[in-house]
Amino acid sequence: MEWLIWFVFLTASGYAWAADNNPLLVSTDVSNEGYFVLNWDTGNEESELVLEQADSERFDQVISRDIPGTGAITITGLEDGTYFFRLRQDSGPIGSSVQVTVQHHSLARAGSFFALGAALFGTLVFIILNGNRKANL
Amino acid sequence: MQNIALSPSIALIILVVFGIVWIGFGYFLGRNNKTLEDYMLAGRNVGLAFATATAMATWVTSNTTMTAPQVTYELGVWGMVGYSLGAVGLLLFAPLAKRIKHLLPHGFTSGDFIRERYGVMAWRVFLTISLFYAFGWLISLGMAGGILVNALSGVPYHLGMSVILLVCVSYTLLGGLKAVIATDFVQTIIIITGVILIALLVINNVGFERMHTDLQLERPMLLNLLFPAAIMFLFNNLLFGVGEIFHSNVWWSRAFAFRQDTGFRAYFIAGLFWIPIPIVAGFIALAAPSLGLNVPASDMVGPLVAGNILGTTGAIVVFIVVFSALASSLDSLLAATADLITQDIYRGHIRPYASDEECFKAGRFIILGLGIMTWVLCVPRLSTLASMLYFTGAFVASAIWPIVFGLYYRWATGMAATLAMVAGTGLGLVAYFSIGYYVAAVASCAVSLVVIVVVSKLDASQFNFEKLANRESNA
Numbered sequence: 083m084e085w086l087i088w089f090v091f092l093t094a095s096g097y098a099w100a101a102d103n104n105p106l107l108v109s110t111d112v113s114n115e116g117y118f119v120l121n122w123d124t125g126n127e128e129s130e131l132v133l134e135q136a137d138s139e140r141f142d143q144v145i146s147r148d149i150p151g152t153g154a155i156t157i158t159g160l161e162d163g164t165y166f167f168r169l170r171q172d173s174g175p176i177g178s179s180v181q182v183t184v185q186h187h188s189l190a191r192a193g194s195f196f197a198l199g200a201a202l203f204g205t206l207v208f209i210i211l212n213g214n215r216k217a218n219l
Numbered sequence: 220m221q222n223i224a225l226s227p228s229i230a231l232i233i234l235v236v237f238g239i240v241w242i243g244f245g246y247f248l249g250r251n252n253k254t255l256e257d258y259m260l261a262g263r264n265v266g267l268a269f270a271t272a273t274a275m276a277t278w279v280t281s282n283t284t285m286t287a288p289q290v291t292y293e294l295g296v297w298g299m300v301g302y303s304l305g306a307v308g309l310l311l312f313a314p315l316a317k318r319i320k321h322l323l324p325h326g327f328t329s330g331d332f333i334r335e336r337y338g339v340m341a342w343r344v345f346l347t348i349s350l351f352y353a354f355g356w357l358i359s360l361g362m363a364g365g366i367l368v369n370a371l372s373g374v375p376y377h378l379g380m381s382v383i384l385l386v387c388v389s390y391t392l393l394g395g396l397k398a399v400i401a402t403d404f405v406q407t408i409i410i411i412t413g414v415i416l417i418a419l420l421v422i423n424n425v426g427f428e429r430m431h432t433d434l435q436l437e438r439p440m441l442l443n444l445l446f447p448a449a450i451m452f453l454f455n456n457l458l459f460g461v462g463e464i465f466h467s468n469v470w471w472s473r474a475f476a477f478r479q480d481t482g483f484r485a486y487f488i489a490g491l492f493w494i495p496i497p498i499v500a501g502f503i504a505l506a507a508p509s510l511g512l513n514v515p516a517s518d519m520v521g522p523l524v525a526g527n528i529l530g531t532t533g534a535i536v537v538f539i540v541v542f543s544a545l546a547s548s549l550d551s552l553l554a555a556t557a558d559l560i561t562q563d564i565y566r567g568h569i570r571p572y573a574s575d576e577e578c579f580k581a582g583r584f585i586i587l588g589l590g591i592m593t594w595v596l597c598v599p600r601l602s603t604l605a606s607m608l609y610f611t612g613a614f615v616a617s618a619i620w621p622i623v624f625g626l627y628y629r630w631a632t633g634m635a636a637t638l639a640m641v642a643g644t645g646l647g648l649v650a651y652f653s654i655g656y657y658v659a660a661v662a663s664c665a666v667s668l669v670v671i672v673v674v675s676k677l678d679a680s681q682f683n684f685e686k687l688a689n690r691e692s693n694a
Contacts (some may be wrong), residue, residue, distance in 0.1 A: 114655065115448040116440045117293045117517070145437075147513060154515040158293050159438025186440075187654075192447035199454020199661045202668065206311065206461065206623065213627025214314050217321075 104177040106169050112183045117158035120167055124176060132170045139166055139179065146170075160184045225526070225534045230372030233538055234379070238386035241546060244405075245390025245398035252395050255575040259327060259558045259582065260396055260476040269400050270477045270485035273551070275492050276403035277469060278309055279410050280356075280548035283497050284541045285363050286608060288521030290452070291501035292514065294657075295441030297449035299501035304453065305460035309490030312464045316474040316482030318626050322687045329471035329622075330563035335687055336625045337633035344640050345621070346563055348614045349466055353556040354596065355611040356463075357589065360549045361597035363518075367541050370522035371534050380597050383542070387549040388590030391557075392583055396476060399550045406543040410496075413540030417525060417533065418499040424528045425506045433509040441505065452657035455612065459660035462615035465622045469555040557585040609656035613647025616660035617667040624671060629681040635674035643667030 109119040124131065133155060135145040149155060161184065168179035256263060265273070283302070290298035323332055329349065334342040361380050368379025390398050431442070440446050464470045474482045504520045510527050514520045525537040561582045566573050573581070617640045624631035647663025 115293065116446075119516070147511075149513050152513045152515050155513045156292070156515065156517045156520075158517065159295060159434070159441035161439055161443075187447035187451070189445060189447055189450075191654075192450040195451040195658050195661055196454060198665055199451075199458060202661065202664050203307075203454060203457060205668070206619065209623055209627070210311060210314055213623070214318070217318065217627060 104180065106167060106177055106180050108167070108180045108182055110182070112185055113160075114185060114187050116160040116184050116186060117156060118182055119154055119156050120180070121154045122169055123153065124169065130171065131176075134168050134170055134175075136166045137163060139181075141166065141168065141179070162186055225372040225531060225538065227372050227374045229531075229535070230368055230374050230379075230538060231382075233535065234368070234382050234386070234542070237539070237542060237546075238382065238389075241386055241402055242390045242393065244402055245392075245394035247394075248398045248401050249394035252397065255579045255582070257395065257397070259554075259561075260472060263476055263478075265400060265473075265477045265481065267478075267481050267485055269404055270473065270481050271488045271492075272407040273400040273403040273473060273547075274309060274470075274485055274489035276407040276410065276544075276547035277473075277551040278305070278464075278489065278493055278548075279407075279496055279544050280360065280363075283493075284410075284414075284500050284544045285367065285518055285521050286359075287497035287501040288504035288524070289518045290456075291441075292504040292507060292517045292520045294449040294452055295438075295443065295446055295505075297444065297446060297453060299498055299505075301449070301453040301456040302497035302501055303494050304457040305497065306490045306494040307457050308460035308462075308464035309486050309493060311461060312470055313483045313486035313490070315465065315623070315626060316470075316477070316486050317480075319471060319474045320477070320479065320482055322626065322684060323475070326475050327472070328559050328562045329466060329468045330559055330567070332471070332625070332687075333621070333636075334563075334567070336682065337621070337631075337636045341621070341633045341637040341640070342563070342567075344637050345466070345618060346559070348618055348640060348644065349468065349559060350556070352463070352467065352611045352615050353552060353559070354593070355608065357549070357552055357556070357593040358596045359608045360545055360552065361593050362600060364542075364545050364549075365597065365600070366516075366519055367522050367538070367545070370519045371526050371538055376600065377598065381594060383545060383549070384590055384594050384597070387546050388553060388586060391550045391553045392586050395582075396472065396554050399554050400476075402550060403547045406547040409543045410540055410547070411492075413536050413543075414496060414499050416536055417529065417540070418502065420529050420533055421503045421506055421524075425509050429509050430505050434505060437508045448655060448657055451655070451661070455609075455657050455659065455661045458616050458619070458664045459609065459612040462612065462617070462619050462660060462664065466615050466618035467555065468559040469551050472555045472558055553586055553589055556589055557582050560585050560589075609659060610651060612656070612660035613651050613663045614644050616647060616663040617641075617643025619664055620667050620671045624675075629684070630675050631671060631682070632675045632678045632680060634678070635671045638674055639667040639671035642670045 105122045105124045107121045131149050133147045133149045134141060136143060164181060164183045166179045166181050169176040287302045290302055330342060330346055333345040361384055364383035365376035365380030368374045369376045434442050477485060503524045506524050507514055507520055512523055512527055514523060522537060526534040561578050565581050566578055621636035621639055643663040643666045646666040647659045650662035651659035
């Protein structure tokens with residue numbers, strides 16, 4: 083039963099690619115961790131593709147990556163902001179651009195989980211040491 | 220396709236040569252297995268050197284050699300450091316191993332303890348968690364094998380995964396725990412030597428300064444010490460590792476198999492030696508931007524970087540190291556899970572009066588069945604290694620407190636342990652899906668603690684540990 087639940091959840095969360103005709107797809111619209119996967123299928127694996135990244139829809143300033151035949155790329159380590167991506171060949175852009183918003187968790191939330199984890203760890207060490215002492219081990 | 224560091228034929232030759240060596244080793248060591256204790260627990264006579272090596276080699280897995288680079292690639296410096304906190308599980312299990320051997324000198328599995336300590340209901344919940352985790356880990360190991368072979372050599376994922384599974388199932392089947400521990404010893408030497416070599420080559424080829432500059436420019440959050448998801452990951456990974464080790468029969472079966480007074484030292488030394496391994500393995504992922512590598516899936520980053528900068532020779536070293544790491548964990552997990560199913564499901568639920576000889580035979584069929592089931596579940600590559608693995612964090616972290624309180628304190632009750640595992644797992648899964656994989660274990664562990672303490676205190680009953688010490692195993 084657990085496997086069925088696991089399968090359904092992971093399938094739904096990890097593989098929910100956008101369903102339109104754009105050859106470039108993104109794994110999520112909003113990333114709380116600064117990483118996401120871009121996936122494409124241009125139908126022509128031989129072509130020399132370039133992935134362009136920009137911080138505006140006009141693609142004024144562009145970071146380009148050669149992406150020969152890989153079909154996907156995992157982008158990581160981005161700061162808060164909205165990022166635009168599109169595919170390009172020599173003849174020009176292919177399809178429309180996709181947009182991803184990176185919005186990291188708040189530091190308050192991160193700090194809360196950190197503190198909770200630290201408290202649990204401290205408790206665990208105390209419980210084990212105290213248990214050993216009482217058991218005379 | 221991405222750059223391939225090895226030709227498919229070299230990769231397959233390595234797999235076949237090492238496969239033959241491991242299987243031959245398994246056959247050689249398995250010849251003298253006469254009893255169920257020989258097969259399942261290596262005669263309960265494992266000394267310190269082998270005990271330390273098997274503990275360390277088993278914990279250096281695809282988790283370390285492939286998922287550590289993945290979390291470093293996704294969560295940066297804290298991901299790398301957080302991964303090394305997995306060593307805490309081994310260090311804290313050291314005193315538990317001593318206590319386990321003291322309380323259950325004739326025990327076979329972690330399920331034995333839960334059944335005797337908490338009763339049938341808690342035992343069944345625990346078995347569900349334990350088997351779910353074991354399958355999750357088995358699948359992640361099988362997937363890691365396929366991904367590794369594919370990333371380094373271009374050999375199709377399904378072929379690489381199938382060959383690695385076949386090799387590990389074969390020698391575990393032939394040799395039992397003796398073969399697992401002996402191969403772990405050899406694999407530990409290979410892993411330590413190889414990882415150090417790879418790290419030195421990466422530093423020499425790319426250099427710290429270039430890596431830092433490129434990361435600052437292209438992936439600034441990977442260097443940011445206030446990266447929120449990474450901060451949450453730190454203690455989550457620590458507690459996940461603790462949950463994995465405390466509940467899993469992989470570690471309990473070793474505690475039973477080690478000689479008296481060996482468990483504490485073996486687990487403690489293994490933990491200390493393990494700490495730098497994920498740091499070194501994760502570090503190489505930070506070279507990806509400097510190398511201009513396109514990483515299709517983040518769990519491929521380790522082999523891709525190594526193959527790219529180290530060339531064919533380096534790729535061969537990486538291949539052998541990761542293959543050894545995978546094999547050392549896969550065999551241990553196969554053996555320990557088969558023990559759990561033989562003892563707790565087959566003998567515990569299906570044939571209560573099965574003889575040792577019958578269980579000995581059943582254990583071999585169960586190992587084979589586990590191998591086939593793992594293969595079937597690895598065929599559809601459902602997820603990345605990290606998200607796959609950390610999904611089980613919600614389950615295993617809920618078992619930490621029932622194990623610890625159960626081993627040391629009389630007041631923990633069966634009902635409290637059952638509810639703690641169920642509630643912890645449930646809330647852990649809610650956290651996994653609503654926030655991220657990096658909080659599931661913390662949430663599960665916290666809820667489990669509250670539930671076991673509160674519910675136990677509502678009941679005045681006290682467990683008598685003499686019952687455990689005096690009991691004879693029903694095996």
